[in-house]
Amino acid sequence: MDNQDSLTLISHHLCPYVQRAAISLAEKAVPFKRIDIDLANKPAWFRSLSPLGKVPLLRVREAGREVAIFESAVILEYLEETQPHPLHPQDPLRRAHHRSWIEFGSSILNRIAAFYNAPTAADLGNEAQRLAEMFGRVESELGDGPWFSGQRFSLVDAVYGPIFRYFDTFDDIDDFSVFQESPKTNSWRSALAGRGSVAAAVPVDYRARLLSFVRNRRGALAARIAPVGIAS
Numbered sequence: 362m363d364n365q366d367s368l369t370l371i372s373h374h375l376c377p378y379v380q381r382a383a384i385s386l387a388e389k390a391v392p393f394k395r396i397d398i399d400l401a402n403k404p405a406w407f408r409s410l411s412p413l414g415k416v417p418l419l420r421v422r423e424a425g426r427e428v429a430i431f432e433s434a435v436i437l438e439y440l441e442e443t444q445p446h447p448l449h450p451q452d453p454l455r456r457a458h459h460r461s462w463i464e465f466g467s468s469i470l471n472r473i474a475a476f477y478n479a480p481t482a483a484d485l486g487n488e489a490q491r492l493a494e495m496f497g498r499v500e501s502e503l504g505d506g507p508w509f510s511g512q513r514f515s516l517v518d519a520v521y522g523p524i525f526r527y528f529d530t531f532d533d534i535d536d537f538s539v540f541q542e543s544p545k546t547n548s549w550r551s552a553l554a555g556r557g558s559v560a561a562a563v564p565v566d567y568r569a570r571l572l573s574f575v576r577n578r579r580g581a582l583a584a585r586i587a588p589v590g591i592a593s
C-alpha cells in the first residue's frame with residue numbers, strides 16, 4: 362500500500378486549516394487522497410471518525426491499523442515526523458518561534474471570522490483595523506523574504522498562504538486597507554499566492570464559494586458585495 366492509499370485528508374473546499382495540511386503534503390510531495398465534505402450536513406461516517414466534528418482530519422492507514430488524526434497543528438507535526446522535506450527549522454529555538462507564529466496565524470483566522478461576521482459597518486471597520494494591527498505585528502517579524510524566514514519555505518508559510526488568500530476576495534469587495542502599513546507582509550502575500558502548493562490547496566471555484574459563504578453570513582461585508590449579474 363502506498364501513501365496514496367494510506368493518507369486521506371478529510372476536508373472542506375474553503376477551510377484554511379485544511380489548506381495548511383494540503384500545502385504541507387504538496388511541499389513534501391506526499392501523495393494523498395482528499396475528500397471534501399459538506400460541513401452543514403456532516404456525513405455519519407465523518408461524525409463517527411471525528412470527535413470534534415471538524416476538518417481537517419487525516420485518516421492514516423498503516424500496518425493493518427487505521428488512526429484518525431485531528432487538529433491541523435497535530436497533523437502538521439505528524440507529517441513533519443513521518444514524511445521527507447522538513448518544513449520546520451532544525452534549531453529548537455527557531456522551531457518554537459515558528460510554532461508561535463503559527464499560533465498567531467490561528468488567532469488571525471479568528472479575527473477574519475469576526476470580520477466577515479461583523480453585523481454593522483462600524484464593526485466591520487473596527488475588525489479591519491484589528492486585522493491591520495495584527496499584520497503590523499507580523500510585519501515586524503519579516504526580513505527580506507521571499508518567505509517568512511528567508512529563502513526556505515516553512516510551515517509558517519503554509520499557514521499564512523490560506524490567511525492571505527481571503528484578502529484576494531475581500532479586496533474585490535472593497536478597500537479595507539488591511540496591508541497599507543505592512544509592505545513586507547504584502548510582498549510575502551504575493552509570493553505565497555504564486556507558490557504552486559498554495560494555489561493548488563483550493564478548488565478553482567474558491568472565490569465564488571467564498572463569496573457565497575460571506576453572503577450567507579448576512580453581515581456588513583455581505584452587504585457590500587455587488588449583486589450577482591452586476592459584479593464583473
Ligand SMILES: N[C@@H](CCC(=O)N[C@@H](CS)C(=O)NCC(=O)O)C(=O)O
Nearest residue numbers: 376377378400415416417432433434
Ligand atoms: N483548531 C482546528 C480548527 C478547525 C476548524 O475550525 N475547522 C472548521 C472548518 S474551517 C470546521 O470543521 N468546522 C465545523 C464545525 O465546527 O462544526 C484545527 O486547527 O484543525
